[in-house]
Amino acid sequence: MTDTEAPPRKAVATGGRRFAFRADPRLLGLAGVLVVLCLAGQVTRPELFFTESNISTILRLAAAIGVVSVGMTFVIISGGIDLSVGSIVALSSVWLTTLATQSYGPWVMVVCGLAVGLGCGLVNGVLVAYGKVVPFIATLAMYISARGLAERISGRRTQVVADQDFLAFFRGDLLGIPVLIWLFALVFAVGWVVLNRTTFGRRTYAVGGNIEASRLAGINVKRHLALVYGVAGLCCGIAALMVVARTTAGASTNGMFYELDAIAAVVIGGTLLTGGRGSLIGTLIGVLIFTVLSNLFTLNNLDTDIQNIAKGVIIVLAVLLQFRARKARTGP
Amino acid sequence: MSLLSVRGIVKTFPGVRALDGVDLDVEPGEVHCLLGQNGAGKSTLIKVLSGAHRPDAGELTWQGEPVSLGSPVDALRLGIATMYQELDLVPGLSVADNIFLGHERARFGFTRISQARAEAARLMARLGHPGIRPADEVGRLSAAGQQLVSLARALAHDARLLVMDEPTAALAGEEVDNLFRIVGELTADGVSVVYISHRLEELRRIGHRVTVLKDGRTVGTGLDARTTPTADLVALMAGRKVETVFGPRHDGHADRTTPVLEVGALSRAGEFEDVSFTVHAGEVVGIAGLVGSGRSELLETIFGARKADGGTVAVDGKALSPGNVLAAVKAGIGLAPEERKSQGLLLDLPVAHNVTLASLGRYAKFGFTDRAKELEDAGASLRRLDLRPADPRRIVRTLSGGNQQKAVLARWLVRGCRVLLLDEPTRGVDVGARAELYRLIDELAASGVAIMLVSSEIPEVLGLSDRVLVLREGRVLADRPSAGLTEAGVLDVILEGSAA
Numbered sequence: 120m121t122d123t124e125a126p127p128r129k130a131v132a133t134g135g136r137r138f139a140f141r142a143d144p145r146l147l148g149l150a151g152v153l154v155v156l157c158l159a160g161q162v163t164r165p166e167l168f169f170t171e172s173n174i175s176t177i178l179r180l181a182a183a184i185g186v187v188s189v190g191m192t193f194v195i196i197s198g199g200i201d202l203s204v205g206s207i208v209a210l211s212s213v214w215l216t217t218l219a220t221q222s223y224g225p226w227v228m229v230v231c232g233l234a235v236g237l238g239c240g241l242v243n244g245v246l247v248a249y250g251k252v253v254p255f256i257a258t259l260a261m262y263i264s265a266r267g268l269a270e271r272i273s274g275r276r277t278q279v280v281a282d283q284d285f286l287a288f289f290r291g292d293l294l295g296i297p298v299l300i301w302l303f304a305l306v307f308a309v310g311w312v313v314l315n316r317t318t319f320g321r322r323t324y325a326v327g328g329n330i331e332a333s334r335l336a337g338i339n340v341k342r343h344l345a346l347v348y349g350v351a352g353l354c355c356g357i358a359a360l361m362v363v364a365r366t367t368a369g370a371s372t373n374g375m376f377y378e379l380d381a382i383a384a385v386v387i388g389g390t391l392l393t394g395g396r397g398s399l400i401g402t403l404i405g406v407l408i409f410t411v412l413s414n415l416f417t418l419n420n421l422d423t424d425i426q427n428i429a430k431g432v433i434i435v436l437a438v439l440l441q442f443r444a445r446k447a448r449t450g451p
Numbered sequence: 452m453s454l455l456s457v458r459g460i461v462k463t464f465p466g467v468r469a470l471d472g473v474d475l476d477v478e479p480g481e482v483h484c485l486l487g488q489n490g491a492g493k494s495t496l497i498k499v500l501s502g503a504h505r506p507d508a509g510e511l512t513w514q515g516e517p518v519s520l521g522s523p524v525d526a527l528r529l530g531i532a533t534m535y536q537e538l539d540l541v542p543g544l545s546v547a548d549n550i551f552l553g554h555e556r557a558r559f560g561f562t563r564i565s566q567a568r569a570e571a572a573r574l575m576a577r578l579g580h581p582g583i584r585p586a587d588e589v590g591r592l593s594a595a596g597q598q599l600v601s602l603a604r605a606l607a608h609d610a611r612l613l614v615m616d617e618p619t620a621a622l623a624g625e626e627v628d629n630l631f632r633i634v635g636e637l638t639a640d641g642v643s644v645v646y647i648s649h650r651l652e653e654l655r656r657i658g659h660r661v662t663v664l665k666d667g668r669t670v671g672t673g674l675d676a677r678t679t680p681t682a683d684l685v686a687l688m689a690g691r692k693v694e695t696v697f698g699p700r701h702d703g704h705a706d707r708t709t710p711v712l713e714v715g716a717l718s719r720a721g722e723f724e725d726v727s728f729t730v731h732a733g734e735v736v737g738i739a740g741l742v743g744s745g746r747s748e749l750l751e752t753i754f755g756a757r758k759a760d761g762g763t764v765a766v767d768g769k770a771l772s773p774g775n776v777l778a779a780v781k782a783g784i785g786l787a788p789e790e791r792k793s794q795g796l797l798l799d800l801p802v803a804h805n806v807t808l809a810s811l812g813r814y815a816k817f818g819f820t821d822r823a824k825e826l827e828d829a830g831a832s833l834r835r836l837d838l839r840p841a842d843p844r845r846i847v848r849t850l851s852g853g854n855q856q857k858a859v860l861a862r863w864l865v866r867g868c869r870v871l872l873l874d875e876p877t878r879g880v881d882v883g884a885r886a887e888l889y890r891l892i893d894e895l896a897a898s899g900v901a902i903m904l905v906s907s908e909i910p911e912v913l914g915l916s917d918r919v920l921v922l923r924e925g926r927v928l929a930d931r932p933s934a935g936l937t938e939a940g941v942l943d944v945i946l947e948g949s950a951a
Contacts, residue, residue, distance in 0.1 A: 316562055318555040321544075325552050328541035335503055335539050336553030336604075337524040395543040 145389045148440055149404045152433070156411045164418045173414070175297060181410040182303035183208070183361040184380050185403065189310040190240075190354030191381040192402045196314070197347045198327035198394025199254035203243060203261035204355050204381055208374030210269040211235040211359030216278040216369030225285040232363070233356040239265055240352015244345030262378065269371035278369045289364030299361055306357055311399045323347055327394030383430070384409060387437035408433065452515050454479045454643050455500075455531075455612055460509035462495055464849075469495040470506070471667035477612065482634060482644045484654045484676055486688055487664035487881070493647050494536065496664070497614050500645070501533035502526035527554070530611035534601050534618055536647075536879075542590030547571035549589050550604045574603040579629040594621040602630065613637065614645045619653060620879065623741070631657050649881055651681055663687040688883065703917045704733035704897045710768075711901035712784075712870045714753060717762030722748040723925035726762070730870065730901040735892065737904045737916030737933065739941050745925040746905045747789050750872045753903075754786045755779040766870060780809060785863030787856065789874040789905075795859045796847050803829035803843035805858050810866040832861040836891060853884025860891065871895060874905045889915060909938045921945060
């Protein structure tokens with residue numbers, strides 16, 4: 120009876136689209152939005168926008184939130200969400216700038232900032248993976264308590280960085296380009312390689328795409344998830360260093376709303392909130408779109424209220440466009 | 452010495468004793484078939500063998516050494532690879548990524564994409580499908596394509612024991628031949644296969660020995676797969692003699708004077724063209740045709756889930772607006788879809804909620820549901836369909852395939868539909884439960900419901916239907932009373948395209 124089911128061969132092997140070009144149409148559209156925003160900058164403030172100092176400003180502003188968004192991309196591709204990134208940035212920035220930490224010198228400050236970030240991320244990860252707490256709840260708890268701890272440690276005071284070596288390095292230039300921008304580029308490049316060229320990245324997509332299949336394929340799903348949140352936490356630690364360098368101080372108010380900005384950047388970058396699909400390039404463009412947008416408003420002395428409205432509209436438009444693009448590719 | 456020896460395995464889930472003392476011996480290089488009704492414990496046993504479930508009691512011996520499989524990694528390390536029935540693939544990843552998932556081709560954690568793709572291409576070629584390219588995204592392959600990927604993945608492990616859970620469920624004739632050829636090659640190399648299928652003819656073709664499970668116990672083991680009479684196997688599975696599956700053919704309950712469903716010149720580009728027919732009250736119209744002949748698409752278009760490009764659908768003389776499921780349901784059409792798990796059921800909700808889904812309005816006052824009435828009516832329909840256990844509070848996921856299908860039928864029974872569209876109603880349903888579904892379909896027809904039935908199994912179509920439409924490449928090639936048709940005759944039309 121089996122031979123009654125022979126479907127035409129084409130039913131088995133569907134279209135031959137090269138996997139490598141899969142994300143292109145969407146990313147091109149997104150890049151188009153970025154180009155339009157830049158053109159708008161050039162048209163409204165031709166004397167200022169495409170100057171070296173303005174571009175450097177944009178990239179330095181994008182650096183911290185960009186690094187946080189790299190971690191967020193990992194978490195969202197794995198099928199989760201991390202609401203605590205902003206609070207972890209605050210806690211790391213406070214911890215690495217206490218008088219006690221500063222007394223040990225710049226290296227300890229850096230290691231401390233990274234360790235606090237990584238530690239908080241792993242706590243999130245262990246809660247999600249081993250404690251089976253829903254990511255939204257686990258990271259919501261971290262969101263509240265990490266900022267609380269930051270306030271507790273700092274006594275809600277701004278902790279100015281006295282260590283000149285720390286400031287000199289992180290605020291300095293390397294080959295004519297600010298160190299912050301180098302760091303941003305480095306984190307992004309490493310993130311891309313890990314996500315696209317390592318088993319860790321492959322498994323992140325797999326766990327987000329079908330967690331049961333991943334488990335049955337012999338992947339240690341729990342450990343993997345815990346590590347993914349650890350990556351996000353580490354990114355927050357790096358971002359904390361950047362924020363401290365930029366503002367020359369650690370404060371419990373650092374990293375406010377980073378979680379929302381990062382999620383927005385990741386989502387307009389085409390990463391699905393349901394997990395399993397996404398790209399870091401998209402996230403990068405997403406971050407740049409928002410930073411250029413706020414730069415445009417600043418240069419033109421426009422109200423930040425309108426800026427937020429524009430942000431909201433861009434998020435909705437980007438997601439709607441992606442939906443169309445996906446539909447067009449897969450057919451009705 | 453047996454490759455794998457299983458003794459007294461017990462596995463209990465909350466409220467269910469899924470395995471209650473299973474014994475199994477697999478010799479090197481044999482194809483050992485597992486038979487059993489749905490719910491007999493085959494899937495649970497497989498999950499124990501693959502390390503996905505930890506047994507509560509019992510012993511596993513691998514090449515003479517006692518082993519405990521704590522996780523899928525342990526099983527894979529021993530050399531047990533499993534091909535699951537539920538297509539455990541990651542849709543967003545490529546074919547190559549899926550094949551090597553969990554054992555990626557990598558050096559120092561960096562994936563070696565070209566090596567993985569080359570190996571994947573070789574595996575697909577070995578399976579006779581070089582057309583499925585390693586870079587293709589798995590989510591875009593057809594069900595058969597995905598099944599082949601899942602098979603390639605099991606092969607990629609170089610296992611000593613390959614567990615296959617209904618590997619032919621989504622495959623067509625040619626692919627089945629390929630699969631059997633590969634199974635033959637593997638066993639010649641000394642690899643053992645534990646093979647699960649509902650199709651007895653497959654056991655006859657490739658099996659060496661058979662173990663039969665019933666209610667979580669081994670009721671027969673070491674039977675010869677080729678010579679054990681079918682009646683004996685079925686008797687072991689059922690624990691009783693099952694009467695011939697299609698009793699005496701019913702004379703038909705069709706009331707020729709009352710057309711219920713009238714389809715006129717229905718077309719959808721690329722799927723089917725100019726399809727016209729009428730189904731009367733109490734009539735069962737079967738559709739025979741290959742996967743991809745437009746059968747499912749036709750049913751879904753009648754139901755309004757797809758929008759027709761042209762043509763009409765009318766129920767009781769009233770035309771339905773195209774592409775409108777709500778209108779179709781209101782007119783009294785019910786659909787039991789092919790993929791009942793993804794398209795038909797809310798797996799994590801109780802049976803009662805699934806059953807009343809299409810008629811919720813009746814159980815609500817000002818938007819508040821009347822839960823007592825819901826449970827009562829659902830319970831009544833479960834008893835009528837003999838769905839076991841007849842507990843409306845039970846979560847659908849925990850039911851066997853046949854009982855899940857009954858839950859879908861119960862939904863339309865409760866709603867009280869005029870037309871029932873059944874797409875592969877017995878897929879993944881075991882022999883005993885099949886007979887019950889057949890009886891139910893007959894009863895529904897007797898009560899005046901107009902039924903359309905799509906099935907890949909021609910004897911099923913012939914046995915149940917009053918009339919048969921043969922569909923090929925979207926066109927109706929024959930529309931005849933089933934009485935004069937034979938399986939060979941229908942096959943001829945399907946394969947040759949001649950309406951002779």
